Amino acid sequence: MQQKLWRPIPNDFNILNERLYIQGEFTKENGKIRVLYGYDQYILSSKNVSQPNKCLRLEFDVKFEILRKPIPKKDKDDDSLGPIIGLQFLRDCEENMIKLRLNAATQQIIEWRSYLGERINQWQFHSMFRVYKKIGKGNFASVYQAERIEDNQQLAIKAFAKQAAYQEENGKNAIINELTIMRQLNNTHLMKLYEVYETNNSLYVTLELLEGGSLYDLIKDKVQINTKQIQQIIVGILLGLQEMHKKEIMHRDLKLENIIFKKPKKMESVVIADFGLATYVNEPVYLFCRCGTPGFVAPEVINIKDMKSKYSSICDIYSIGLVFYLLLTGISAFNGKSYSTVVKQNREANINFDIKQLKNAPGQAISLLKQMLEKDPKKRINIERCLNHPFLYDTARQMIEDENQDNSFDEIDEQIQIQSMMLQMNDNYSQFDFTKNNKNSPLESPIQSPGLVMQKQIKQQKQIDSQKAVGADSPLIKGKIESVDSAQTIGTPTKKSSVFSPSPQLKPSRFSKQTQNNPLLKYSKKD
Numbered sequence: 113m114q115q116k117l118w119r120p121i122p123n124d125f126n127i128l129n130e131r132l133y134i135q136g137e138f139t140k141e142n143g144k145i146r147v148l149y150g151y152d153q154y155i156l157s158s159k160n161v162s163q164p165n166k167c168l169r170l171e172f173d174v175k176f177e178i179l180r181k182p183i184p185k186k187d188k189d190d191d192s193l194g195p196i197i198g199l200q201f202l203r204d205c206e207e208n209m210i211k212l213r214l215n216a217a218t219q220q221i222i223e224w225r226s227y228l229g230e231r232i233n234q235w236q237f238h239s240m241f242r243v244y245k246k247i248g249k250g251n252f253a254s255v256y257q258a259e260r261i262e263d264n265q266q267l268a269i270k271a272f273a274k275q276a277a278y279q280e281e282n283g284k285n286a287i288i289n290e291l292t293i294m295r296q297l298n299n300t301h302l303m304k305l306y307e308v309y310e311t312n313n314s315l316y317v318t319l320e321l322l323e324g325g326s327l328y329d330l331i332k333d334k335v336q337i338n339t340k341q342i343q344q345i346i347v348g349i350l351l352g353l354q355e356m357h358k359k360e361i362m363h364r365d366l367k368l369e370n371i372i373f374k375k376p377k378k379m380e381s382v383v384i385a386d387f388g389l390a391t392y393v394n395e396p397v398y399l400f401c402r403c404g405t406p407g408f409v410a411p412e413v414i415n416i417k418d419m420k421s422k423y424s425s426i427c428d429i430y431s432i433g434l435v436f437y438l439l440l441t442g443i444s445a446f447n448g449k450s451y452s453t454v455v456k457q458n459r460e461a462n463i464n465f466d467i468k469q470l471k472n473a474p475g476q477a478i479s480l481l482k483q484m485l486e487k488d489p490k491k492r493i494n495i496e497r498c499l500n501h502p503f504l505y506d507t508a509r510q511m512i513e514d515e516n517q518d519n520s521f522d523e524i525d526e527q528i529q530i531q532s533m534m535l536q537m538n539d540n541y542s543q544f545d546f547t548k549n550n551k552n553s554p555l556e557s558p559i560q561s562p563g564l565v566m567q568k569q570i571k572q573q574k575q576i577d578s579q580k581a582v583g584a585d586s587p588l589i590k591g592k593i594e595s596v597d598s599a600q601t602i603g604t605p606t607k608k609s610s611v612f613s614p615s616p617q618l619k620p621s622r623f624s625k626q627t628q629n630n631p632l633l634k635y636s637k638k639d
Contacts, residue, residue, distance in 0.1 A: 117211075134224060153169060172233070174201065234309050236311060237314070238311075268321045293390045297356065300352075303383050324381060337379070341379040346435075347504050348380060349371065350432065371383075410429075440481065479501070480501045480503045
């Protein structure tokens with residue numbers, strides 16, 4: 113059966129019920145005119161301005177390519193781009209690639225690129241970026257620090273080997289799921305996905321470059337985190353999750369490694385990363401049902417028996433609560449010395465709030481912590497009430513005002529009268545910070561607690577129970593990279609640096625060999 117790019121418009125597609133995002137007139141190579149209408153999941157096509165008679169579904173196997181006019185190169189290092197002259201659609205049919213070229217004015221193609229880039233992958237990659245250095249590596253995913261040639265924007269690029277990824281159980285579905293979700297999200301506290309590029313052998317996911325390191329890095333390096341900074345971290349995570357939960361998406365893997373900072377020492381720049389286990393709450397069957405990392409999983413998730421059962425996004429609040437507990441006390445709520453012990457403790461979900469590390473903690477902090485770590489999800493506090501809570505309210509208001517996103521504050525009750533108590537609370541916070549960081553105090557500091565350096569089993573991100581139960585064969589789990597999509601020790605690169613400076617997390621010798629045969633690293637070293 114011959115595969116076609118365009119197909120009949122499905123009977124259940126009603127133009128009157130769909131939002132039209134973009135439309136434009138294009139010319140085919142044979143000179144014929146085609147008018148395209150861009151909807152959320154479909155592009156409709158018609159001759160001139162007649163009634164649309166066929167469609168292109170914007171699914172994973174459909175790509176687009178921006179065509180440019182070839183230009184003479186000054187030398188072998190000249191990577192300048194020619195002017196945009198066309199747009200090409202492609203359908204990957206395994207045995208061949210079906211193509212359709214369309215011509216239009218440059219500005220119109222740029223507008224269509226923005227629309228398409230939010231929905232499908234862009235074909236080709238290598239001529240579009242300067243890749244400076246590798247900043248992380250996993251089983252079949254590597255992360256590079258790069259610069260987009262057309263506008264000099266600094267990015268992180270996560271490169272997947274398609275064959276290896278797709279051969280994993282649910283591998284392709286897991287990647288499609290993660291990309292679909294990330295394309296739906298837009299919040300300063302969620303790692304931003306720009307575009308996805310594809311070649312015959314690889315997927316290149318262009319991401320926001322985060323240079324502040326992860327929360328795990330800060331704790332491992334014994335960086336002191338005071339109460340005000342804890343508030344900023346928790347509020348930032350909550351604001352990112354608020355965007356997800358409004359769209360009925362739950363993260364399901366919130367932990368220290370997936371909490372990243374845009375800038376060093378700027379706790380308010382906190383960002384949630386790694387959406388490999390995220391899912392829509394109302395999916396008929398979750399791709400991975402019992403999933404996450406032991407020590408950070410909600411009890412309703414880790415204890416689930418029927419893999420077709422459902423739970424709500426409130427599970428993320430419990431995970432944040434466990435991060436909050438660790439920041440306040442310096443130890444994990446489930447701090448067993450073996451993997452099996454941590455899993456057992458996590459399942460039982462018995463939190464000790466009477467430990468000495470919480471003895472002098474502010475009462476409002478303990479109040480919020482207990483509500484976030486409520487074992488019964490039906491009784492657990494939600495995001496809006498967390499942001500309303502006296503412990504976080506003032507910080508939330510300030511952060512939102514600083515970000516000029518006052519509309520995101522609409523669900524926080526501005527009539528709460530907490531100003532009078534803030535002075536007293538701030539005094540309590542200062543006393544708590546002094547006590548926990550004072551080496552002479554009987555209260556252990558989170559910076560000095562050995563519990564902060566997570567057990568080897570947790571650090572290796574072993575998943576709950578058996579591999580089959582949690583989908584540990586997903587490339588989005590096995591493809592984890594050493595630096596967790598973060599470039600915490602790397603500054604903005606200079607263009608075409610004459611010195612190759614490998615990431616400090618990785619052995620220089622490993623990359624001195626790879627550079628010689630890796631076309632991605634052509635800008636990292638000059639002969």
